[in-house]
Amino acid sequence: MVKEVVYSQHVEFGDCDPARIVWFPNFFRWIDAASRHFFLQCGVPPWHETEQTLGIIGTPLVDTHAKFIRTASYGDLLQIHTTVAEWRGKSFVQRYRVTRRDELIMECDEVRIFAGRRDGEATGIRALTIPHGIRALCE
Amino acid sequence: MVKEVVYSQHVEFGDCDPARIVWFPNFFRWIDAASRHFFLQCGVPPWHETEQTLGIIGTPLVDTHAKFIRTASYGDLLQIHTTVAEWRGKSFVQRYRVTRRDELIMECDEVRIFAGRRDGEATGIRALTIPHGIRALCE
């Protein structure tokens, strides 16, 4: 059994485009929030704390693959079901299923890393070995 | 030879997150703009016109797969190189390469459809057979 955390999201008027359906980049906004909530619910501290303690500034994406199955529109209440599908040495696969009651709206697999700052660079990042403590909290 | 259209995008302060790099959903915002500009540059009318003439309300996503290779930050000028990599009966693959001068920042393959409204539904959509005229403009 893997841990699953569910994050709820109301779809707003401004999240929809002139075709009256969710403009798809907004799904990625919500998925990113669901990703962070997954870690918080598992007990991982917020990134501004891990930056001080572990040098982790966040979990940026390396790769994402999403399928859009049904449209959603404003007034809808969505559930984002988040799990970690796979742990690798320096990356992990985070999986999302976005539903509206029992309907599947979209699903997404992301490869993310725990990122640290590159020495002496303002914006460069590098993948850190995933700390055992963090992985243990999430399994 | 396939047609390629290049769309330029300045990265702004507000496009970046507390890790000082582009917050990834913004890449999808820009890619969506690049998708629309590709069609405009090829001579396809805007969607509010095609809605009247062909019943096409836009080109929503069915599937997207993106790889993030290098980070970008505010002050960067990005180029989004857009092509249609494949035409299918009721969908097509639009391909994007996002570069900063000669560096590859991210790349993305999307499956999109030409969408029409489902009869009598406010937000439901369906895939239309791609009109020959539109495909001819883009090849």
Next chain:
Amino acid sequence: MVKEVVYSQHVEFGDCDPARIVWFPNFFRWIDAASRHFFLQCGVPPWHETEQTLGIIGTPLVDTHAKFIRTASYGDLLQIHTTVAEWRGKSFVQRYRVTRRDELIMECDEVRIFAGRRDGEATGIRALTIPHGIRALCE
């Protein structure tokens, strides 16, 4: 006594900029959601219904005045307290107080209209006289 509706909003990582505080356009996203929720909580139907029944396509802004008192950052839970401070013939003043527990974060007064489509125009809008029924629901 005027009706007050409270809308809750979690601040996310991606809502913050490289200064690690909420990038201010996001406050307007949330306020717009709070505006719509105010009407829904008062029993006003969603805009896609009022478009059919009353010709109302939404409540766009005419004027907005906001004061930013304290910064907010990700992890914060904000409350947006919404009222209608004044009803005029063809417009109304919607007032927002955004708090984090007992701290005032920002406040905003907006003048909005109930908008209808201009005849024969795809994007033009005009202010409608505020229907008595809607006003009665909100007072």
Next chain:
Amino acid sequence: MVKEVVYSQHVEFGDCDPARIVWFPNFFRWIDAASRHFFLQCGVPPWHETEQTLGIIGTPLVDTHAKFIRTASYGDLLQIHTTVAEWRGKSFVQRYRVTRRDELIMECDEVRIFAGRRDGEATGIRALTIPHGIRALCE
């Protein structure tokens, strides 16, 4: 004569809402970009440099007042005309006029500060006295 910098912005499909007009928070996104471009065009270094040299992390808002005069929709090309209307000791008024050719779309007056970090705080900010050098570049 005050310096004026003009920033151009294409309106995209995804910037518009189901009423087919620009969703207003997007105007604030563009104005924020225009604000930053004003300083860059005047020769002020980017904020990640001023953070090192002057302790300035950006120019957050204290107050904003906007009037929305005409709607805009996708396909429009907007010009944002930016000036500093007033310099005060620890704040300044930045003024924007958004036009589409010769039509005024919206206008906005913002009070902004040059912000530094509060000692020992991750997200707290304080207003700095505006450096003479920066003001001289912008006048």
